[in-house]
Amino acid sequence: MALSLTDEEQSLLDRLAAEAIVALTTALIAEPSENPGGTEASTVAVLADACRAAGLRVELTEAAPGRPNLVATLDGGGHGPTLLFLGHSDVVPAGTGWSGDPFAARLVDGRLIGRGAVDMKGGLAAIVAAMGALAQSPFHGRIEFVCTADEEAGGLGARAYVTERAAADDVLGCLVAEPTRLRAVHAGRGTANLDIAVTGKAAHSGRPQDGCSAITAAGRVLGAIADDGERLARAPHPELGPATWNVGTIVGGQGVNVVAADCRLGVDRRLLPDEDIAEVAAGLRERIAELGLPTQATVTVTVDSETPAFATALDAPFTLAVGGALTALGLDPVPRVWSAACDAGFLHRDLGIDSIVLGPGDINSQAHQVDESVAVDDLLTAAKLYALIAHRLLR
Incomplete structure (x- = not known):
C-alpha cells in the first residue's frame, strides 16, 4: 500500500531509528518504578536526560515526595496552538514467574521484553524520539510532553498537573501513548x-x-x-x-x-x-x-x-487529524473505545482537552503480565505517527 506522504514528511520520519527508541526503552525499564512499592524518581531522571539530549526544555515538579511529574516542552517558531503528549512513569509490580530479570530488558524475535515495555515505557521512548525529530523541523506553536507519576494507583500526578495548568484554551488535543495496538481510541470509561x-x-x-x-x-x-x-x-x-x-x-x-x-x-x-x-x-x-x-x-x-472517563467526538478535528495520519501510514484509521481507564480522563474532565489514546503494544495480551513485551516495529511506527500528527497539526 503506497503511503501518502509529502517529501518533507518522509524526510521527518526518516530521522527516526528503532535502535535509539529501543535503547531508551531499555534504560527506562532498568529503573524500577513499581507502584505500589517504590518511586518514579530514577525513571524520570533517565527520561529527563533523554529529553534534554533531544533538545527539549524540561521541568520537574513533585506530585508527592519522591514522585515527580515531568513536563518537556518544544517551542516552534511564531505563535500557534499547543499539542500535548501524555504518558506515565510508574509500572505495576513485576511479581514472579518471569523467564528472566524483568528489569533487564532483552530482545527476543523482534520483541523487547521487560516490565513496562508495553505499559508504558516504550510509549515514552517513542514520544521522545518523535519530539527529537520534530526539533529539527520548522513548526508553529508548542509541543508539550507530560509524564505523570502514580497513574497505576491514585492518579496523584495527573491531579497535580491539571491543578497547576489550570487552563488549556490553546491546546489542540492530547495524544496518550498507552498501548492500543496502534489504533486510535477516542473514548473510555x-x-x-x-x-x-x-x-x-x-x-x-x-x-x-x-x-x-x-x-x-x-x-x-x-x-x-x-x-x-x-x-x-x-x-x-x-x-x-x-x-x-x-x-x-x-x-x-x-x-x-x-x-x-x-x-x-x-x-x-x-x-x-x-x-x-x-x-x-x-x-x-x-x-x-x-x-x-x-x-x-x-x-x-x-x-x-x-x-474519570473521557470521550472525544468522532467528528472532532483532532480525531480526524489522527485518523488522517494513520491512513497515511497504511494503518486502520477507525476510532475505537476501550474498557481501560487512563489519565486522559483528568484532562477531559478538568481542562476540557480532547484526547486520543494511541500507542504501541496490546493492553489485553501484554500489559501487567509476566514477560510483558512489545514489538520493536511497533515502537518505531508509534514514533512516526506521533511525529506526523504533530507536523500536520502545527505546520
Whole structure:
C-alpha cells in the first residue's frame, strides 16, 4: 500500500531509528518504578536526560515526595496552538514467574521484553524520539510532553498537573501513548474504587437478637448495589455501554459463633463521561439510607480513588487529524473505545482537552503480565505517527 506522504514528511520520519527508541526503552525499564512499592524518581531522571539530549526544555515538579511529574516542552517558531503528549512513569509490580530479570530488558524475535515495555515505557521512548525529530523541523506553536507519576494507583500526578495548568484554551488535543495496538481510541470509561464499611454489634451466636449483624446489613447493601446496576444497564452509553458496579472483596466477622460486628466491601464503579464520583457516592448513600437498616447498623461509603472517563467526538478535528495520519501510514484509521481507564480522563474532565489514546503494544495480551513485551516495529511506527500528527497539526 503506497503511503501518502509529502517529501518533507518522509524526510521527518526518516530521522527516526528503532535502535535509539529501543535503547531508551531499555534504560527506562532498568529503573524500577513499581507502584505500589517504590518511586518514579530514577525513571524520570533517565527520561529527563533523554529529553534534554533531544533538545527539549524540561521541568520537574513533585506530585508527592519522591514522585515527580515531568513536563518537556518544544517551542516552534511564531505563535500557534499547543499539542500535548501524555504518558506515565510508574509500572505495576513485576511479581514472579518471569523467564528472566524483568528489569533487564532483552530482545527476543523482534520483541523487547521487560516490565513496562508495553505499559508504558516504550510509549515514552517513542514520544521522545518523535519530539527529537520534530526539533529539527520548522513548526508553529508548542509541543508539550507530560509524564505523570502514580497513574497505576491514585492518579496523584495527573491531579497535580491539571491543578497547576489550570487552563488549556490553546491546546489542540492530547495524544496518550498507552498501548492500543496502534489504533486510535477516542473514548473510555473511568473507574473508581469505593470502600464500604458496615458496623454492627457483636453478640453470642446463640442469641443473635442481642446483636446486630454487620454481614446481614452488608447483604442488604449488596442488594441495593445490584438494583442500581440493573438501572444503569437500562441506560447505556451509545459506544461505551453502561456504567457498572462490581463488588470485588468482602471481609467480615470473626467466627461462626459470633454475630459479626463489622463487614467491609471493596467496590469498583466504572464511570461514563461526565459522571461525578462524588455524586455517584452520594446517590449510593441515599439508597442505603432508604433501606431501613437497624439503628445499630452504620454504613460508611468512602471513595478511595478515581480516574474519570473521557470521550472525544468522532467528528472532532483532532480525531480526524489522527485518523488522517494513520491512513497515511497504511494503518486502520477507525476510532475505537476501550474498557481501560487512563489519565486522559483528568484532562477531559478538568481542562476540557480532547484526547486520543494511541500507542504501541496490546493492553489485553501484554500489559501487567509476566514477560510483558512489545514489538520493536511497533515502537518505531508509534514514533512516526506521533511525529506526523504533530507536523500536520502545527505546520
